[in-house]
Amino acid sequence: MTNIVVVFPKLEDAKNLKNLLVRNGYDVAAVCTTGAQAVHCADGLVNGILLSAYKLPDMMYSELKEYLPPGFDMLLLASRNHLSECADVVTLPMPFAVRDLLNTMDMISQAVMRRKKKMRQQPVQRNNDERKIINEAKAVLMERNNLTEDEAHRYIQKCSMDSGNNMVETAQMLLTMADARI
Numbered sequence: 001m002t003n004i005v006v007v008f009p010k011l012e013d014a015k016n017l018k019n020l021l022v023r024n025g026y027d028v029a030a031v032c033t034t035g036a037q038a039v040h041c042a043d044g045l046v047n048g049i050l051l052s053a054y055k056l057p058d059m060m061y062s063e064l065k066e067y068l069p070p071g072f073d074m075l076l077l078a079s080r081n082h083l084s085e086c087a088d089v090v091t092l093p094m095p096f097a098v099r100d101l102l103n104t105m106d107m108i109s110q111a112v113m114r115r116k117k118k119m120r121q122q123p124v125q126r127n128n129d130e131r132k133i134i135n136e137a138k139a140v141l142m143e144r145n146n147l148t149e150d151e152a153h154r155y156i157q158k159c160s161m162d163s164g165n166n167m168v169e170t171a172q173m174l175l176t177m178a179d180a181r182i
Contacts, residue, residue, distance in 0.1 A: 002109040003029040003048030007038035007064070009056055017051060024102055026109075035059040039067045047071025047116060049108050054078035054086075065089060071115070073108050077101075130168045137171035140178045 004026055008014035011033050018028040029048065030041040035056045042050060050072055052061050061076050065088065068074065074089045083091050092104055126134070134156065141152035160170040 001027045002112050003045045005030045005038055005041045006051045007032040008053045009033055035064040042068050042072050047112055050074045052076055054082045073112060075104060075108055133168055134171045137174040
């Protein structure tokens with residue numbers, strides 16, 4: 001489920017939007033009245049959708065967009081005369097139809113989920129220390145259990161998946177166990 005942060009200058013408007021979204025199955029993580037509050041909430045969530053007004057007490061939508069973490073998309077609700085100035089964000093003119101808001105939220109939510117899935121599919125980038133630990137664990141497995149390097153790697157992978165730990169933690173545990181047997 002996609003995290004949603006609603007930020008509007010009037011708390012009552014923000015709460016009404018939150019209630020509308022919650023009634024329609026969305027998870028609203030926070031309701032804010034300033035851009036600073038919204039940025040703080042977004043930083044704690046890593047990714048999601050920020051539903052924002054054009055102008056907030058402490059900043060404009062464009063400044064808020066710059067401060068958002070990279071995993072956040074913005075849906076801007078603004079009057080039609082302000083929409084022509086808005087670039088690089090998804091916009092919805094006010095007043096809006098509820099179905100338009102829900103369809104737009106659906107579209108952005110799916111884009112966030114696709115981006116999240118794509119990030120999970122990218123191979124993990126390990127630093128030299130992490131690679132060294134994994135290679136040491138593979139060397140121990142190869143020496144003690146007569147495994148090839150590929151077999152040792154797959155063994156560490158399988159143990160990692162079974163235990164719910166990452167490969168570096170699993171390799172470290174294997175090395176600790178091997179040291180205890182000496």
